[in-house]
Amino acid sequence: MIARLGFVVPMPPPESAPSRPALLPRLLNAVERAGNALPHPATLFLALAAAVVVLSWILHTAGVSAVHPGNGKTVAVVNLLSLEGVHRMLLEPIRNFLAYPPLGISLVCLLGIGIAEHSGLMGAALRLAVLATPRRLVTPMIVFAGIMSNAGSEVGYVLLIPLAAATFHAVGRHPLAGLAAAFAGVSGGYSANLLVSSVDVLLAGLSEAAAHVVQPGYSVAGTANWYFMGVSTFVLTAAGTWVTDRVVAPRLGEYQGKAPRDELNPLSPAERRGLLAATATAVALTGLALWGLLPADGFLQTPGNPGFEQSVFMRGLGAVIFLFGLLPGVAYGLAAGTLRNDHDIMSGMTGTMKSMASFIVLAFFAAQFIAYFTWTNLGVILAVKGAGLVSALGLQQMPILLMVALVLFAALVNLLISSASAKWALLAPVFVPMFMLLGYSPELVQGAFRVGDSVTNIITPLMSYFPLILTFAHKYEPDAGIGTLIATMLPYSVVFLTIWMLLLAVWIWAGIPMGPGAPLFLPR
Numbered sequence: 001m002i003a004r005l006g007f008v009v010p011m012p013p014p015e016s017a018p019s020r021p022a023l024l025p026r027l028l029n030a031v032e033r034a035g036n037a038l039p040h041p042a043t044l045f046l047a048l049a050a051a052v053v054v055l056s057w058i059l060h061t062a063g064v065s066a067v068h069p070g071n072g073k074t075v076a077v078v079n080l081l082s083l084e085g086v087h088r089m090l091l092e093p094i095r096n097f098l099a100y101p102p103l104g105i106s107l108v109c110l111l112g113i114g115i116a117e118h119s120g121l122m123g124a125a126l127r128l129a130v131l132a133t134p135r136r137l138v139t140p141m142i143v144f145a146g147i148m149s150n151a152g153s154e155v156g157y158v159l160l161i162p163l164a165a166a167t168f169h170a171v172g173r174h175p176l177a178g179l180a181a182a183f184a185g186v187s188g189g190y191s192a193n194l195l196v197s198s199v200d201v202l203l204a205g206l207s208e209a210a211a212h213v214v215q216p217g218y219s220v221a222g223t224a225n226w227y228f229m230g231v232s233t234f235v236l237t238a239a240g241t242w243v244t245d246r247v248v249a250p251r252l253g254e255y256q257g258k259a260p261r262d263e264l265n266p267l268s269p270a271e272r273r274g275l276l277a278a279t280a281t282a283v284a285l286t287g288l289a290l291w292g293l294l295p296a297d298g299f300l301q302t303p304g305n306p307g308f309e310q311s312v313f314m315r316g317l318g319a320v321i322f323l324f325g326l327l328p329g330v331a332y333g334l335a336a337g338t339l340r341n342d343h344d345i346m347s348g349m350t351g352t353m354k355s356m357a358s359f360i361v362l363a364f365f366a367a368q369f370i371a372y373f374t375w376t377n378l379g380v381i382l383a384v385k386g387a388g389l390v391s392a393l394g395l396q397q398m399p400i401l402l403m404v405a406l407v408l409f410a411a412l413v414n415l416l417i418s419s420a421s422a423k424w425a426l427l428a429p430v431f432v433p434m435f436m437l438l439g440y441s442p443e444l445v446q447g448a449f450r451v452g453d454s455v456t457n458i459i460t461p462l463m464s465y466f467p468l469i470l471t472f473a474h475k476y477e478p479d480a481g482i483g484t485l486i487a488t489m490l491p492y493s494v495v496f497l498t499i500w501m502l503l504l505a506v507w508i509w510a511g512i513p514m515g516p517g518a519p520l521f522l523p524r
Contacts, residue, residue: 108322210428228504
């Protein structure tokens with residue numbers, strides 16, 4: 001018979017036993033079971049911290065050491081089960097937590113972005129962008145809006161994806177194709193963006209902490225991957241549009257479901273007033289920033305060391321993101337009537353912090369793991385040994401191959417652990433120092449990781465928003481299951497992975513910096 005999703009499903013003979021599920025659903029079910037068996041990320045970091053303590057005793061007893069290539073000194077494993085080690089673990093957990101690089105800056109950024117979301121600014125801006133787009137540009141606009149929505153936390157998942165399905169349905173196209181296009185942009189293109197968001201700052205903080213294992217004074221800016229991710233935004237928009245129009249939409253065919261079409265409502269006068277007020281505020285903030293940045297002696301320049309990378313603007317990027325979320329968000333809310341007083345503003349910030357509770361818990365245990373890993377010298381020794389292995393294999397002069405391998409590894413791990421910060425907190429202390437010792441910059445390593453971290457979000461049931469997306473799909477296809485969504489999104493994942501790795505390979509070949517002041521390789 002002809003299934004609703006547009007492809008033929010042969011019926012078994014009446015007398016035959018029920019056929020076994022196809023290979024792909026069986027594999028996905030196995031991945032889901034394996035992922036559900038994993039502990040909570042915070043528990044995982046607690047277990048890893050305990051493992052580091054025990055491993056430090058074993059390797060110290062075995063006399064494991066390495067010669068640091070930077071200063072020629074022998075680095076030995078420090079035993080944390082010694083009296084000094086136990087005292088340090090008891091005295092410094094609070095200091096470790098407060099010094100955890102992503103903690104403070106992430107919370108500050110999200111306080112501002114939370115107001116922009118709470119006031120309705122993010123939702124109104126996204127709706128206006130979609131409504132103002134000609135029909136032939138609907139697909140690229142939805143993919144592009146999905147990628148850009150990552151600057152606004154989860155707003156793309158909860159607002160743009162159902163809106164994209166309704167948009168396709170309203171213009172006579174299959175609603176699941178619209179849902180897939182938005183999901184691909186929001187989640188498959190998660191790291192790409194034209195703007196510097198809290199994710200950039202969060203990952204940069206983790207990369208910087210890991211880089212200090214080898215080079216204590218090394219700084220990784222929030223704009224570490226800005227050039228690469230900016231170009232990636234347009235590349236992925238084009239790739240997502242092609243997959244939607246040439247692969248997904250033809251496969252789904254004409255929509256035969258019974259869901260009524262929802263007409264897209266234009267912005268209300270109050271929302272238009274709010275957007276005008278928010279735009280005026282953002283323009284004023286941008287003008288103020290340019291006034292302080294463009295002159296060499298501008299008030300946002302560092303005295304005696306002018307330049308964009310070392311400016312107060314860049315060094316205080318967390319506060320800048322906070323202001324660009326807070327002030328336009330408040331302006332929108334006051335003009336649109338969604339914010340009435342300071343109590344509403346503080347309520348929005350409180351709501352945002354509630355959503356960060358799980359991250360705060362995770363950060364405490366991740367901070368202890370990173371501290372223990374650093375104290376024991378395991379990071380340095382593992383990096384030296386790993387670099388030696390790569391050198392012995394002759395791969396140190398093959399940057400493209402090394403980065404592609406890192407992309408594939410991150411994509412595989414992402415099938416089981418969807419949190420970018422949790423994965424990078426785990427992987428950065430190993431990969432960043434190791435590749436630094438081979439001459440590769442932390443910015444390049446971070447960029448390669450972000451490619452792999454994004455492309456498989458849309459095909460793993462373990463991604464936190466996967467059940468929500470499936471719920472949106474049920475509005476139009478009540479019988480849709482995990483296999484339906486996976487099969488719909490798999491072409492995006494494959495194409496995004498291929499195109500993005502090719503872009504990274506060309507980027508490395510051309511020697512283009514990953515961002516302002518972010519070279520591909522470390523100076524010799």
